[in-house]
Amino acid sequence: MRLLEVLDVSSNRLDGAVPPEIGGAVALRDLRMGRNSLTGHIPSQIGSCSSLIALDLSHNSLTGSVPRTVGNLTSLQVVNLSQNKLNGTLPVELSNLPSLHIFDVSHNMLSGDLPNSRFFKNIPESFIDDNAGLCSSRKNDSCSAVMPKPIVLNPNSSSNQSSQATPIAPNNMHHKKIILSISTLIAIAGGAAIAIGVVTISVLNRRARARASAPRSAPVVALSDDYLSQSPENDATSGKLVMFGKGSPEFSAGGHALLNKDCELGRGGFGAVYKTVLRDGQPVAIKKLTVSSLVKSKDDFERQVKMLSKVRHHNVVSLRGFYWTSSLQLLIYDYLPGGNLHKHLHECTEDNSLSWMERFDIILGVARGLTYLHQHGIIHYNLKSSNVLLDNNGEPRVGDYGLAKLLPMLDRYVLSSKIQSALGYMAPEFACKTVKITEKCDVYGFGVLVLEVLTGRKPVEYLEDDVVVLCDLVRSALEEGRPEDCMDPRLCGEFPMDEALPIIKLGLVCTSQVPSNRPDMAEVVNILELVRSPQDSAEDELV
Known part of the structure; x- marks a missing residue:
């Protein structure tokens, strides 16, 4: 203990x-x-x-x-x-x-x-x-557990002291007293609040008329925090909703439903994800960041988000838009109806579990998606089965990539505990401040994901009196000549061991403790394609 x-x-x-x-x-x-x-x-x-x-x-x-x-x-x-x-x-x-x-x-x-x-x-x-x-x-709240005492002003005090409250002794009752009671102060404050409210409403009406007369830009819509989050305390100013590419930036549901808990798809290290529908009928997933104090400034945030919006790959979830205020940030993604890989691996019965071909395709698709991200200078940092989504056809798409760049205040430990919420995915260099964080961190997470897909087991399992780390479990099985024990029992032997064994070994190589011993993701894709079609590769070499 x-x-x-x-x-x-x-x-x-x-x-x-x-x-x-x-x-x-x-x-x-x-x-x-x-x-x-x-x-x-x-x-x-x-x-x-x-x-x-x-x-x-x-x-x-x-x-x-x-x-x-x-x-x-x-x-x-x-x-x-x-x-x-x-x-x-x-x-x-x-x-x-x-x-x-x-x-x-x-x-x-x-x-x-x-x-x-x-x-x-x-x-x-x-x-x-x-x-x-x-x-x-x-x-602008203040606790009122102790009620303020009435302010007593002594009219006999000198002019230079008239601004200070002077207590009047009981034996000086013949002097006139000016006492401002609590009710008087409240009345004064109420009047001031009404006056400020009138001025504020006038200014807002003038801004609204000016905004209505200005030319409208299709992909940008001004929305208040009340509309988006039902939290009027979040921010007093309006935010900006920006949609990239084609599609209406307006939502078919009212603001009360945009981040409604009934529409929640799940929660992660950075926040909750909700589903809603655009005016054109297209469903989208909205991620509400819950780490506002760690988010970059508006300019840096928009610059990073717009860079991520250029990501376009068959195996990567597309970023459709974003919403920004100082206290509320939303990221808008394509909605994938197939759910996440974690659900298919750990919440499905034997009757509807993934087949061998589906698992192979998922591993290869994730590898291709990561390769694309690395080629464009994007480190994922957060690869795990819950961040791999499936479309209607079961094709995998990598999501939640690049979010660490939005949060510069995260040090390595917070990054590893907040983002890499499942301990088994975390590369060992996160614990060493002298080792540079590179794409090889994603390679490590990918290796763990490969073993998770093949075995159907979680990266770390907490038993009553033991902790089982998947990488160690698979490595021991191979060393003892039991590769069949590395495969998900729900596959019932319906897999070719000549394909499964090199993929198991690839997963272990990717989870090497030394970053330089791990392959690049482009090399991983080449190995997987060779395993999938060895005869095609042999024919290519003969030609």
Whole structure:
């Protein structure tokens, strides 16, 4: 327990409380217990996990307050406590966390002031949303737990002191007092608010008339944050929706349905994905980024997104457009009706599991897609089975590529824990600051994906008293002369071992610990094509 570094039990059906014994895991760096049915309080013993960098207890039913001992975790960078029933105030000790990048406590019942630190002064509203009593300077709120006293002005004070409130002693009752009560102050503030509102409405009407008279550009539509996210606190200004290429930039559904939870397709390290339909009837997938504090400036963001929009390949998901404000960023992609590869590998029965030919085609298609990205200078960083989507014909398309370039504030560990949410896909050089991150990281992830497709097993499996790493499992089976044990039992022997064996070996070569020992993706494609049609390649050599 003391040597445990990663504990991921998320998305199970765990109930009960978070065990206080977790405090004994002093080497724990990554604790993920989200999307379960946990109840009770967050144990204060968690403050003893001095190495903790990432903490995810989201989507449970935890109650009570955030323990003060969390402030002891000075290495903490990512915290997600959203979608619980936490109450009370956030402890001031949280201001002691110098490395904090993400602190999401949205959708709880918290109240009081935010801790006084640079991070919390600039915290995105999405991280604290749906906490009615939580006070934020970003929303111009102030806690009213202590009612202000009436202001008493002494008319006998000198002129140079008239701006200061002077208390009047009880024995000076014969002097006149000017007392501004709370109700008077509220009335004054209300009048000022009405005046400001009138001016604001006039300015907005004038802008609207000017906008209506200006020539309209087809691919650009101005939308408010209310329309897109139903979060009027996100941003007071309008954003810009940009669609690339042909197609209407308007949506057939109303704004209330654009990011409706009923339309949610799934959630990943960067945010949730929703489905909606354009006016021309074309369905699209919209990714709402939930790491606004880490996103680049508008100019850099648009420059990177427009570069990604030029990606056009049969095995890569196309980026259709984007929406930007300082607090809300959306990426709009083609919608793929076949779902993701993870679902087909791990949530299907033997009757509807993928055949050998389908698995081979998927491996080859992903390899071709990655080769195209690398040839255009794009490193994926986030390759895994849930980011490989299938179209109506079962053809694979690589999605979620290039997002790391939008988030310059991510260091290597946050990148590996936030993006590479499945530990088994992460190349070992992420843990070494002296090794350069290159396309060979994607090659490593591809190798793991190959073994996952062939075996039907997840990259890392957590058993009751053991952790099984897929690469090690396959390597041991080959060394012991049991290659058939590397294949998914649902294939029932319906595969040619002369094709399967070289692909297994290719997957292991791609997952070499040394980056220079891994092949380039173009070489991988050549090897796979040779395995698929060896007789054609032999004939080509004779010619």
